[in-house]
Amino acid sequence: MEKPNYDFKEIYESFYIPIHRYLSRVAGPDEAEDLTQDVFIKINQSMDNFRGDVKLSTWVYRIATNVAIDRIRRNKTSDRVSNDLVNEAAINSSVIDLNSQLIRKDMNDCIRLVVNDLPEQYRMILILKEFEGFKNAEIAIILEISIDTVKIRLHRARAKLKKEMDRKCNLYLDERCELACERK
Secondary structure (H helix, E strand, O other): OOOOOOOHHHHHHHHHHHHHHHHHHHHOHHHHHHHHHHHHHHHHHHHHHOOOOOOHHHHHHHHHHHHHHHHHHHOHHHOOOOHHHHHHHHHHOOOOOHHHHHHHHHHHHHHHHHHHHOOHHHHHHHHHHHHOOOOHHHHHHHHOOOHHHHHHHHHHHHHHHHHHHHHHEEEEEOOOOOEEEEEO
16 A cells, blocks of 8 residues: 655645634634644644545544543643634524524533533543534544443433533523523
């Protein structure tokens, strides 16, 4: 198998925005810029070691995940999830009246608190699967765990998220039949 030849500039241009968004979700927006720069420094230093036995995106996200985990472990105060994680639906929505916006904000705040409180291994799995759209096999490579472990952790993360949402929030349908949340 011939070793692939990638140009760093192309990798940077292709992956800067998605990696920055991912790191904002994993470590918080305050840490994302520094972490993103660290990721691309590591990519530049490691390009000669990339053998091409996995997709380039999987390799890049593995580096990003490792950089984020290292920073989180060094700095437990960075254990936050960005408002962007839970506000994407509101940003992408068309005109919403003020009442709906307030209900959505309360719900997003509640979800953010619950996601922030999940153990790191569950939070990362959920972000990679649900928000970054990776398949289980890719997540296994990124987190350097087996596919079975991905499935187990994903199942447990979803169950824990549901349990914590039930414990911390009253979910209901508002007058527009949209899901809303009220903190307990």
